[in-house]
Amino acid sequence: MRVIGLMSGTSYDAIDAAAADLSLVGDSLVLEPLGLVSEPYDDVLREALGAALPPGTTSMAEVCRLDTRVGQAFAAAAVRADRELCDGRAELVASHGQTVYHWAEEGKVFGTLQLGQPAWIAEATGLPVVADFRPRDIAAGGQGAPLVSLVDLLWLRGRPGTPVALNIGGIANLTAPDGTAFDTGPGCALIDAAARGFSGGRLAYDVDGALAGRGGVHEPLLMRLLEEPYYALPAPKTTGKELFHLGHLRDALTGFGTLPAEDVVATLTALTARTVADAVCAAGATEVIASGGGTRNPVLMAMVGQCLPGVALRTSDELGLPAAAKEAYAFAVLGFLTAHGLPGTVPSATGARHARVLGSITPGREGLRLPSPAGGRPERLVLG
Template sequence: MRVIGLMSGTSHDAIDAVGAEISLRDNAIEVRTAGRTSLPYADELRAELIAALPPAALDMATVCRLDTAIGQAFAAAAGAAMDEFFGGTVDLVASHGQTVYHWVEEGAVRGTLQLGQPAWIAQRTGASVVSDFRSRDIAAGGQGAPLVALFDALWLRGRPGRAAALNIGGIANATVLGDPPVAFDTGPGNALIDAAVEAATGGAAHFDRDGAMAARGRVDPTLLARLLAEPYYGLRPPKSTGKELFNRAYLERVLPADPLPAEDIVATVTALTARTIAAALAPYAPTEVIASGGGTRNPTLMAALATRLRDSRAELRTSDELGLPSEDKEALAFAVLGFLTAHGLPGALPACTGARHASVLGSLTPGARGFALPTPPSAPPQLLTLVG
């Protein structure tokens, strides 16, 4: 099956599209990546999207405009990938959409909202579209996150020692293999770093390129202590969070009355990300942590994280070292989840999300040729193999 996976994370900067040929062979999902492309959001759309995020209030007209414009942008990314990698035809598109709100109360997820109307994708590609992956797991009592955990568990099964997968996007999430596996959002990945950089540059820069600002700054122990007092870090998994909590307004509330140099603020929130990831993983004693996501391009963050993990005898690696480009991973994971949905197979691990049972995920928008579910296999896949 030729599948395109679409993903835009909590950094809200671009839509990643990965094309893959996916098949079931015996007890394994076999994945052959055809290519990846990335379509940045138009400046005007990104600005409107960010302005609409919590804690902002907005009207339904804005929601409608964003759902349409984001859907059209996802359709453009899917169409570009389809034309470039598959000569203009695909069997399925799996669209995560753009998360704009993840509703958490007292540790329980009540709902989630991803915008990006899938009808535009179906219209552009002619293919059926699986979207809204998270809601079904939430309806079954789960967190709806991190859904990449099933992909991680299949992909890393059989690794020596105890492997953990880490994605550092706007929010960082981890999957630790075991019996059973465990997965959770550790807290901010790039979210507070990006917020600090945008505040320092008046919006001229959206992230700390090459970790340069953090490298020039010094960690402020008082600010770090205030940040570490956040109750989220003390919650037990399964747990999830988002920019509803970790945003620019959050950072501004904890900054001291006496202004700090911008580089010190960036250095401090970078240290926070490294420290909270390492602390969240420590109870599970992983022997290797395999990182992906935008945070892997920040050498200051990665160096701080590697130092923290070494203290607990865990080696930090990137998914690139295992043959999976870091920037491909999340879009490819949702391509696999869409493939599972198309075969009537569950896409979430209850042990990781806290759901009462495993569920087939997503909502289906039929393509031009309609849609018929393939015959489900007699047993669920046990492995995921990447082939050249």
């Protein structure tokens, strides 16, 4: 089955559309990557999303407008991916949507909201669309994240030692081979917020780690940031920009006077590296396979490496799965599993009572013609 996976992370800078040929061969799921296209949000939509996300406030009217406009943007990305990567022969779209709120209190998740109405994608492509992946896991008592943990476990099964998968997006998350998975804390969320704030909106992020590279880590600020109670919570746990936003940084800066922008960004980069490394060490990792936008920040990756002496640090590109596209490929896999009636969660990773088939399905132009249910979930993921 040829599937397009659509993903926009907590940085809400662009929609990634990855296409893959997926097939079940014995106990293996074979994934042949077909490529990635990325569609940036236009400035107006990106600004509207930023204004609506925590700690901002919004209205139901604006939520309706965003749901429609994000859905239309996802539809345009899917149409482009089908045309450029699939020669117009895609069979299914799996859309993560745009997370705008993850309702978590005292270690428990009560709900989640992803915008991007899938009807627009189905109408534009003519294909069935699997969307709204996270709520079913939450309804089963889980955190609704990190859902990529299933793909990580299937993909890394059989690797020597103790390999850990690490994704550094707006939020960083980790999957260990024992099935433990959780958000470690901010990936690039606070770094991005600081870059935008200090540049008056001119910078969306710290390009190539340039700001951090010119600065020095302010140890008292770092110690204050590390006092955030989230880091001490046991797994499974999830977080988001509901916690790690510009207001969180402003609170931490209280009493320090005016610090150079470069030092603040360097300190936030060190925060991400330290919290990621603490989680990796707790998992007893011998190898870290990293993906996500944070891997393009050389200063961040160098800091992570310095915090992990003796642990091999490499990107998923080295294993054949492009770091920039991994999450979009992961949702293509989850959509494929849903279409075949197979569960897409690991209870030990999300904390759910049971593994569940995820998502809701919007029929395509020809109605809904799903493949026959498969006998059992695959045991490993193989790149073709």
